[in-house]
Amino acid sequence: MKNLGKLAMSDKVGFIGLGIMGRPMALNLKRADHALFVHARRKESMDPLVAAGAIACATGAEVARQADVIFTMVADTPDVEKVIFGPDGIIEGVRAGSVVVDMSTISPSATRTMAERLRERGAEMLDAPVSGGEAGAVQGVLSIMVGGTDAAYSRVLPLFEAMGRNIVLVGGNGAGQVCKCCNQIAISQTMAGVGEAILLAKASGVDPVKVREALLGGSAKSKILEIHGQRMIDNDYNPGFKAGLHQKDLRVVLETAYELGIALPGTALVSQHLNALVGRGLGDLDSAALFRLLADSSGLGMDMS
């Protein structure tokens, strides 16, 4: 393996996938003054990056030919596989010594397989899924959970720092994705707990504002109670982090539990709520809309005071 030392500012950077998350993340890299090669399926998605000085590439292969560190930020496991190994994909242009950094939230086991295939070509892979949503991406304050070698991590760290704030090397390839799974497991059940708590308060005629205040002072204190609890009280489901994405993430978690042969009953329960939420056409709401589903299922709809 070569060139895996410290990132030189002369290292060229690539970014593939310029959606709601990828676009502001790539813009933050550009602002940090990196030479940036971008690719997206739709040409319009590249326009804001080109306006900021990035160079548009027709394919992922072209990005990989130009760049030493290539980021991917797409929706799901098959999308990452296609972007890296599909026709005109990264694999057709990647050079020995390059690092492919996938920041999507996808399967840990598929990630390990992809890292192995890239290693056979002399390239490294890091999995680096994020938490913090669109606002975190825009503000450059994402949490970034990284899996891969120390050397690749050290090399890419200055680029991560342009996009995030809480950056942790969790372990080897796939460990970042496992950590993201853990994050979604913890968040989803905390969300369900906060939702059921606010439901009980409202159904009992007790002011949920007071309940939230009291609970924030003790062992029930959580970011979810603080932020999403307030959204539930306000019936404000402007995302934030969309329920449909949360549903997808829990699918990844439960596929992983299936592969490992472990039972995650609470996660399974919340995933069913999210299925129902998305099935009712509410997948674009913030995932705090879990509360709306819980309330509706007990006949206490959105209009309850």
Add this chain to the structure above:
Amino acid sequence: MKNLGKLAMSDKVGFIGLGIMGRPMALNLKRADHALFVHARRKESMDPLVAAGAIACATGAEVARQADVIFTMVADTPDVEKVIFGPDGIIEGVRAGSVVVDMSTISPSATRTMAERLRERGAEMLDAPVSGGEAGAVQGVLSIMVGGTDAAYSRVLPLFEAMGRNIVLVGGNGAGQVCKCCNQIAISQTMAGVGEAILLAKASGVDPVKVREALLGGSAKSKILEIHGQRMIDNDYNPGFKAGLHQKDLRVVLETAYELGIALPGTALVSQHLNALVGRGLGDLDSAALFRLLADSSGLGMDMS
């Protein structure tokens, strides 16, 4: 209603129920220099209080005859009913203008009924369940969730301040117990989420210490992840808050959901885990032992690294 203004330091204070929680709470009241009349079923339970200058009473009725504000801290709804309305209970000695303050965690609806019965005798009731466990009781830093009238609350507040720190008047009679239910709902599902997250990490061969560190920096941050997550990682289930008490509290929550006709599916699931934990003879462990149950059910026992 009379005498419900500010607490006079000359007000005499009673405390019934001197167990793991009640004893240190009563001692903190005594330290705050209140005349204190105590009663407990077992004489030995009163000894440390008497040594601190409290006066032992043979019955709850006698406490009520002496004291203007009478605290109760016992295990469950029937215990509170017995202590207040049973033979030799508070009701036989309570005076018009006195306040009965129940700090146990019991049924909100039974609490409302008891408050009504006391009101017929000219006495007030506050429900004031606590969070923070034995350590919080000893240190005088309990969270106290109060239901009742403003006047009774204002009168008792200086006494609460001798026992706790985060003290909130949530609403009318029963609202303190509803709030405690909400607290246990939120805590139990957050605990389950943290447990499943750590399980996935361990089963994946990823360091849970790193995962906890990464998660504490983002939306998954919670007191439970911070404190109980560490206990799960260390396999340290020294209570803390016992699983058997958590089981009892969720029974109260689910009885309340039954009365209200609302569905709390996540709480129901965790309550079943707690049933199994207690059924396996592990009810005296800290409720973070929920993790042990989750791990065992997937064949990953206590000895997994």
